[in-house]
Amino acid sequence: MRRLFVSLCTVCLITMACRAGDPAEMLPTGAIASIQLNNLASLIDRVEKAGLIEAFYSTPQGIELLKRPDFKKALAVKAIVEQQTGMPVLELAKTLAGGEVALGMYGKLAAQPEFILAARIKNRDQWDQFRKRLQPFLDLAEGQVSLSSPAKGVTLVSIQKVGSIALGNDWLVAGTQAAAAQSVWQRLANDQNGIDAAKNTFKALAADPDYQSVRKQSGDQPVITAYLATKALKGPLGNRLIPSKMDNPLASLWFGGLVEMAARSPAVGASLTVRDNDFDLRVVAPGELGKLDAGRRALFPPDGKPGTIPFPAIPTLIGGISFDRDIATWYTNREQLLESNALPGFDQFETGLANILPGKDFAKDVLSVLGRGITVVAAPQDYSHLDGTPGVKLPGFAVIIDLAKPKEGANLLNLFLQTLSAILNIEAGQQGRQPWVMTSETHQGVQVTFADYLNKPKGKDLPVVNNFTPAAALVGNKYLLCSSKGLCKQLIDAYTKPGSDASTPQPAKAEDWAVSGPRLADALMLNRGLLEAGGIKNGRTEQQAKEEVQVLENALRKVEKVRLGSLSHPWGIEVRLEGSWK
Amino acid sequence: MIPTVSAGPLAPHDFGPAGWSPADAAHLLRRAQYGASALDINRAHKAGPLATLERLCVPQPEEPQFERESALLRQTALDTGSTTNLQAWWLHRMLHSANPLVEKMTFLWHNLFATSNDKVKDAALMLAQNDLFRAQALGDYARLLHQIARDPAMLIWLDGNANRRRHPNENFAREVMELFSLGVGNYTEKDIQEAARCFTGWHMRDGEFWFNDIQHDTGSKTVLGSTGKFDGDAVIDICLNQPACPRFIAIRLLKTFVIPEPDSKTIQAVADSITKNKFILRPVLRELLASRLFFSPQTRAAIIKSPLDLVLGTQRALVSAPKLEPTAKCLDDLGQALFMPPTVKGWEGGRLWISSTTYLLRANFATEISTQPKYGPLIDLDAQSSQHQLDTPAQAVDHYARLLLAAELDAKLKTRLVSLASSADSPGNRDRGLLHLLLALPEYQLM
Known part of the structure; x- marks a missing residue:
């Protein structure tokens, strides 16, 4: 029954909304968590x-x-x-929506938490109609519920062992704990009846300093906001919200810093704003980056220093990922950041790397020459190196690596490229494929080293590996490692173009993900047959499979751009997902 | 070993006064294709034995939708080079082709001339080999044996390019005699050494057969008692002319379609038919599948289902839209990954299909297919119930036992099943639970 009650509250939450303002004004202070809706x-x-x-x-x-x-x-x-x-x-x-709705969770997680739902209804006519239609059900439930009118224009429905629901002229309050709910509906009843006394004693969640610290970082006029008082969770879950060490190195490197900041923050907030042609979803955690240990601090841009490098200005860019990390510091602090069972993997990695970079120590010789920025981009492929096309048509990929010591770094990465190419050539020989020959040419004054075929592979269903003819170049302090010479040249053009702002850093972005829907659709639809075959393998008919792929394509073409990034601010951190559509 | 059927095992079966029954139709379909749906059985029963055999043995036009789907899956296998996609393509054919016996015979050749993509690593070559098997599925075994000797995938699989004049490689020559045409005991080591010389220079280049005359041994050889300046084709002809050859093929056909341990007289009868038909298998199969032997009580529920028979057979009977990748994965788990036979001997099958591990996996499969949509959604059980008037638990037990089991349901077992089915809260749940129980029975492992 209790679960049903909470579910009912949630349903009400979704189906009601309110006038402009902060719905958390209606909830009492001290919530562990809350969700607010505005003008849904x-x-x-x-x-x-x-x-x-x-x-x-x-x-x-x-x-x-x-x-x-x-x-x-x-x-x-x-x-x-x-x-x-x-x-x-x-x-x-829709008719009930238009005001404010807030759901708060109170008490302790270890015990059974209490819930309070409060809503202001904008459309009073519909609300009156709804209340009238509700009356027969309340009459039917006589015995399980008791009805009273504790104030003018207020109906209080008490449900045995479950909670209470108070219905006002333009509001609704439901709670699993009668006293807490009473403080809310009394305040709303006083408002309704022009009585100001109780209002002064009511302390709203919206006035909580922790709540305010996350609320003020929310976007403009969010439709949904959420708040989690992480400090209230630390008691039931121990001193730390999360384990101090992760067991997955990639997860640690990718979001170990964000998770740690969220865990240390007294509160975490989220907000979703939807406009005519775009949306943004923000998750914020106030806190001081300076208090992080060195290993995790290395996962954010240093104070006042640049963050991720903007994506290169390639007109046909499908998307990319850009990181700003002090990988060397993270790597040398790995024993403090990772569980012991994850550490042997590093030894295996270094042993494997020794086959490609013989005589080099990863931490001392490799990481020391790398800078902070690594960017991966995807763009349409150029098959000029083939006399045909591969069966699976992959886009071109490029990794752009900032080098702290450009000359040494480029030498090292060229060695890596050539050794890898030699190893792959042996495999190509074993499988009867054309081997690569390493050669070079100059483009815009930049030397491009690239793999090429002596005899162009011929056919329309060439193996996947034929998507790749690695190419590399050094432009300034950027090492470009690309899956094809064509893409490498495009990047050189982008980075050498006069007035290019390519090296202008963005403010304090630790990572940046971006994808263009229409261009991704173009890339995927080069392999339409593969996608349709995927549907048939899943039991669809040919017609159904085609329709599914069409739906996917239409959806992607409507999404102009999606972007995900994490930012560090003087007040804390923010993860922002933005999207726009046509 | 079953008792010898008197008066010629291949004599046409007389269905007697009771006539051609749905059980007879189900028996024929379960052996000649991968399982049978209620609709398949009903259609075959209505059509009669001769028309059903005709439909199975004579090439039928494929549906345009099937052709388009198959082409798409084939292209995907070519594009990706992935074994899983090769498997999906073939499973789609096995499940949906209008020529299911062709697919079953194609698999018989895949198992006989077992070649694994694990070594070949070329989807196009594996597909080309599969096409070759399909083209001769019910055709000319003699021609197929000649063609397989030049097949690029086979040349990679059995190291054709290593077979050189001064250093003959015996791999292919050994398998031609031991595994492809004669069987152990019908040749000597010397025959293999001499035959290997005949195949020297049979190489592969740029994905095609290439006769490398520089590496071919043109000298005189003695193979199976014949002497001459033989090449590979001559060796194959010598093998085909051995009395052991039709017997070898007869054993394969009998084990696949009729009985796991045929006696010598039965083998000879089928071998005689093969010889009479000059290795053209369509008339041989038509004779075999219409024979007294095939429909004799001893052959019913006599063969342990291979994973293909179990999984595809269940899907054909009970799943409305089979999912191909989970099916391929399940077959792999059960020990029968298409295009990946474990050794040059292929899958030995029979009792080896059932081990403590695979039996547990078969039980898991029964649970998953009857309770989850993992392998595709179950047929509409409510519609089945209504269509076949399964108003009582006993009617439901009878219907699904006839659909799924090759043998008559034991009376005690039936009583227990009816009792269990009676406790279900709805017809849908009743039938779902019943299917789970039937699929988990030891009897369901037989066909």
């Missing part, structure tokens, strides 16, 4: 008008979903709700 109606309206729901039901997945017994039951429940309320579910959600 407009979002529902846009989803409905865009026809997204109908479009989904016409996809093979939608058709399959409609056949599922569980979904059929859900549709039956929807029909009952629509019958009882006299309006479609979306209409119900």
